[in-house]
Amino acid sequence: MITGYGHFAQLAESLQWDETTIDLTADIEAWGKLEQEEYDQVLGLLAGFCVGETSVATHLTSFQAAASTDDRMVEVLQAQARDEARHARFFDRVVREVAGVPGNNMAERIDVLRDRISPDLLELFEEKLPAIAASVADDHSQLTAAVGLYHMILEGVVLTAGQHALLQTLKGLSVQMPGTHKGMELVLRDERWHIGFGSRVIQSADVVDDQMEELLTQGVKAASAWGDLISQDDIAQVEHLHQRRLKSVGIKFW
Numbered sequence: 001m002i003t004g005y006g007h008f009a010q011l012a013e014s015l016q017w018d019e020t021t022i023d024l025t026a027d028i029e030a031w032g033k034l035e036q037e038e039y040d041q042v043l044g045l046l047a048g049f050c051v052g053e054t055s056v057a058t059h060l061t062s063f064q065a066a067a068s069t070d071d072r073m074v075e076v077l078q079a080q081a082r083d084e085a086r087h088a089r090f091f092d093r094v095v096r097e098v099a100g101v102p103g104n105n106m107a108e109r110i111d112v113l114r115d116r117i118s119p120d121l122l123e124l125f126e127e128k129l130p131a132i133a134a135s136v137a138d139d140h141s142q143l144t145a146a147v148g149l150y151h152m153i154l155e156g157v158v159l160t161a162g163q164h165a166l167l168q169t170l171k172g173l174s175v176q177m178p179g180t181h182k183g184m185e186l187v188l189r190d191e192r193w194h195i196g197f198g199s200r201v202i203q204s205a206d207v208v209d210d211q212m213e214e215l216l217t218q219g220v221k222a223a224s225a226w227g228d229l230i231s232q233d234d235i236a237q238v239e240h241l242h243q244r245r246l247k248s249v250g251i252k253f254w
């Protein structure tokens with residue numbers, strides 16, 4: 001049994017940042033000058049993050065009761081939930097202040113953006129994740145399966161693919177959006193330890209080969225969830241990363 005989740009709590013503490021202090025002035029200025037294609041690409045990715053981060057922030061709380069026999073693990077899950085809530089607030093701030101998406105709150109703005117999000121992405125975050133979060137709340141033995149979906153697939157594949165695509169897109173724009181870029185990098189930094197923590201949970205559990213194979217298959221399928229917003233090259237890259245990660249946590253059929 002591998003333990004040592006405390007390291008992740010310390011890491012989380014040292015990486016705290018405040019989404020309200022990121023300067024979006026240049027981004028607001030740049031937004032009106034985006035080409036139509038750039039506008040659709042950036043707003044589509046931001047829309048996906050608003051849904052994804054809001055969903056992960058909401059449903060991670062169900063994992064804590066299942067981990068209650070391990071105080072360190074609970075502490076890490078709480079730290080992670082705090083990160084996810086910050087990520088959701090950051091993306092909401094960008095769509096509100098930079099893109100000018102109307103709405104009184106995050107949920108209303110997500111509704112405005114919903115048409116830009118692929119049905120596959122919505123299904124993962126609004127059906128599959130809530131379902132597994134509900135099952136882990138009822139049956140604590142489901143924790144490993146829930147971490148498999150949340151940390152290995154949604155974070156390790158889907159969100160990672162979106163994050164790289166957004167950074168890549170921002171780099172290639174006809175204008176600069178430095179505040180959005182900065183926030184995206186900080187989110188990515190947090191996500192690295194979240195995925196590292198999830199990998200550790202999977203590694204510590206007795207995951208049998210067919211569960212691992214299922215994680216592999218689901219991950220490969222989920223890599224395409226963003227639809228046209230992500231290139232085939234990026235999808236292939238994230239699939240490869242997923243395979244390597246599963247291999248490193250003990251997949252046996254290689």
Ligand SMILES: [Fe+2]
Binds near residue numbers: 056084087187191
């Ligand atoms: Fe996040």
Ligand SMILES: [Fe+2]
Binds near residue numbers: 056084155190191194
């Ligand atoms: Fe995360």
